Amino acid sequence: MPQNLRYKLLLEELRKAFPQPVSDPIHDAYFVYSISSALNKVDALKSQVPILGEPAESLSKEFERATERRVPEQATSPKEVIEKLAKYLEGMIVFGHPRSQVNVIGVSSIPSIVGAMLPTLYNPNLVWDENSQRLALAELEVTAMASALVGYDPGTAGGVFTFGGTGTELYAIRIGLEKALPGSMKEGVREDAVIFASRQSHYCKSSIASWLGLGSRNVVAIPSGRDNAIRMDLLEPAARKHVEAGGKIAGFIATMGTTDAFGLDDLEAMVALRDALVRDYHLAYRPHVHADAVIGWAWSVFNDYDFEGNPLGFRPRTVRALSGASRRISKLALADSLGIDFHKTGFCPYISSLFLSRDRQDLNLLSREPSLMPYLYQFGSYKPGIFTLETSRSGCGPMAALGSLELLGKEGFRALLGHLVEMAEALREQLEGHSATAVLNGENFGTVTLFRAYPGGVDTWTIVEKERSDPSFREKLLAHNEYNRQIYRHVHEEAMAGRGVMISLTENYRHTEYGEPMVALKSFITSPFVNEEGVELVVKNVLEAREKIAGQ
Numbered sequence: 001m002p003q004n005l006r007y008k009l010l011l012e013e014l015r016k017a018f019p020q021p022v023s024d025p026i027h028d029a030y031f032v033y034s035i036s037s038a039l040n041k042v043d044a045l046k047s048q049v050p051i052l053g054e055p056a057e058s059l060s061k062e063f064e065r066a067t068e069r070r071v072p073e074q075a076t077s078p079k080e081v082i083e084k085l086a087k088y089l090e091g092m093i094v095f096g097h098p099r100s101q102v103n104v105i106g107v108s109s110i111p112s113i114v115g116a117m118l119p120t121l122y123n124p125n126l127v128w129d130e131n132s133q134r135l136a137l138a139e140l141e142v143t144a145m146a147s148a149l150v151g152y153d154p155g156t157a158g159g160v161f162t163f164g165g166t167g168t169e170l171y172a173i174r175i176g177l178e179k180a181l182p183g184s185m186k187e188g189v190r191e192d193a194v195i196f197a198s199r200q201s202h203y204c205k206s207s208i209a210s211w212l213g214l215g216s217r218n219v220v221a222i223p224s225g226r227d228n229a230i231r232m233d234l235l236e237p238a239a240r241k242h243v244e245a246g247g248k249i250a251g252f253i254a255t256m257g258t259t260d261a262f263g264l265d266d267l268e269a270m271v272a273l274r275d276a277l278v279r280d281y282h283l284a285y286r287p288h289v290h291a292d293a294v295i296g297w298a299w300s301v302f303n304d305y306d307f308e309g310n311p312l313g314f315r316p317r318t319v320r321a322l323s324g325a326s327r328r329i330s331k332l333a334l335a336d337s338l339g340i341d342f343h344k345t346g347f348c349p350y351i352s353s354l355f356l357s358r359d360r361q362d363l364n365l366l367s368r369e370p371s372l373m374p375y376l377y378q379f380g381s382y383k384p385g386i387f388t389l390e391t392s393r394s395g396c397g398p399m400a401a402l403g404s405l406e407l408l409g410k411e412g413f414r415a416l417l418g419h420l421v422e423m424a425e426a427l428r429e430q431l432e433g434h435s436a437t438a439v440l441n442g443e444n445f446g447t448v449t450l451f452r453a454y455p456g457g458v459d460t461w462t463i464v465e466k467e468r469s470d471p472s473f474r475e476k477l478l479a480h481n482e483y484n485r486q487i488y489r490h491v492h493e494e495a496m497a498g499r500g501v502m503i504s505l506t507e508n509y510r511h512t513e514y515g516e517p518m519v520a521l522k523s524f525i526t527s528p529f530v531n532e533e534g535v536e537l538v539v540k541n542v543l544e545a546r547e548k549i550a551g552q
């Protein structure tokens with residue numbers, strides 16, 4: 001065979017590995033078959049254990065061997081490749097399993113999965129509408145839906161999907177920085193400006209401060225109260241002192257649903273404080289207030305729920321928890337901007353994060369040439385690429401979000417979130433009812449429960465308070481930290497053996513008043529499939545673990 005034909009044969013083979021540009025029913029069926037064969041491979045790994053296939057003892061050996069991998073010399077058939085790819089899911093936690101209460105990781109609905117998959121077929125790029133067409137519409141529509149949901153005016157709000165909740169906060173602080181230090185987009189950050197947030201707020205604020213050139217030392221972490229909300233009585237004097245000394249503020253971050261405990265900051269008070277600072281010190285700018293609502297945003301669906309009539313029929317305890325959260329979440333519209341993770345509490349796959357700005361003009365501050373380029377619709381088109389940090393942006397995020405929002409509607413969201421909260425409340429009821437366990441975040445009303453178990457003879461009515469505040473309890477606290485790690489190991493083993501529920505452990509849900517980390521067992525309910533049986537199993541396994549430890 002002449003040399004110059006070899007590639008053509010290969011090309012012909014390889015073309016079969018692509019979706020056909022013009023419909024060819026036989027090949028289209030082959031494509032669908034390829035997807036379903038991958039799904040079948042993965043589905044075959046499902047079981048009573050909330051893990052796909054066999055859990056690995058440790059992956060470190062495999063990780064070491066990874067350095068030996070090279071690009072194969074020859075092409076491989078799609079069938080073989082798909083088989084190989086499916087294997088990478090072995091050992092994954094099935095977060096949607098009734099026996100999974102691990103972390104704030106979303107469980108994706110089928111329309112959201114299809115929504116995320118469709119753009120991958122045609123590669124729209126949200127950088128501008130020439131390259132994204134109606135996928136840009138999806139971004140605009142989700143922006144409007146989310147705006148209306150939280151109480152922004154969709155006519156004046158703006159939004160953009162970005163690379164995670166971290167990205168939403170980065171957009172916010174960059175805008176806040178431009179407000180505090182006008183011209184710094186161009187001239188660079190030549191002056192300090194601080195970020196105020198609670199100690200329980202997400203650590204991404206520090207990465208952001210570092211990456212923006214502020215330095216993480218410019219993050220001021222204000223202690224939070226027992227309710228895991230920022231202590232306004234400490235934030236106010238700190239902010240006043242800073243401003244009186246001539247300092248600038250790049251932003252206030254109100255955490256609306258902390259990662260570990262679902263603490264909700266008093267956003268209303270924070271905005272009032274910002275307004276007072278502007279008034280009292282005649283500031284030339286309005287410090288930016290961002291709500292990190294990546295977890296809490298979804299509770300907005302209860303803003304107009306009739307808690308009295310309770311048409312969905314939640315239990316009284318659940319209604320109390322939902323309305324308790326709604327008190328603070330219903331104030332979201334007061335924030336200048338907010339972050340939404342559809343992949344956390346929106347039943348969507350990664351990555352689906354929306355940065356929302358109450359005033360879309362604020363996004364202009366990020367434009368590369370603000371005087372020349374209006375934010376939107378230049379020549380009647382959509383060019384978010386003028387201000388986004390990213391250049392290429394995938395359509396997967398907005399399409400996934402649209403899939404879940406359309407599927408569930410407000411009522412579906414209420415039913416699902418309500419159920420998750422109902423299960424969390426059922427767990428708390430049991431933990432509170434037992435003398436050996438104590439709930440730590442009883443004042444937080446989300447789907448996450450932090451709790452500790454104690455050995456026999458400990459008075460769980462008073463121990464938590466003493467551990468939190470009395471330095472003479474340091475030794476006991478540390479011993480009980482270790483005790484709870486042991487409990488966790490037992491509960492985890494049971495889950496792995498198919499006899500229990502996977503929960504998690506946080507090494508430091510918050511510091512004690514004398515500065516020690518407090519370990520907590522953590523149940524984070526995100527799966528629509530979690531049921532009463534799963535909740536009972538958690539308690540049963542924790543109590544069994546106590547017996548086992550006592551018998552050692």
Ligand SMILES: *Cc1c(COP(=O)(O)O)cnc(C)c1O
Nearest residue numbers: 164165166202257258259292294
């Ligand atoms: C998860 C989380 C973040 C970071 O979001 P990513 O989507 O993981 O980047 C920020 N803030 C809070 C409160 C979070 O829980």
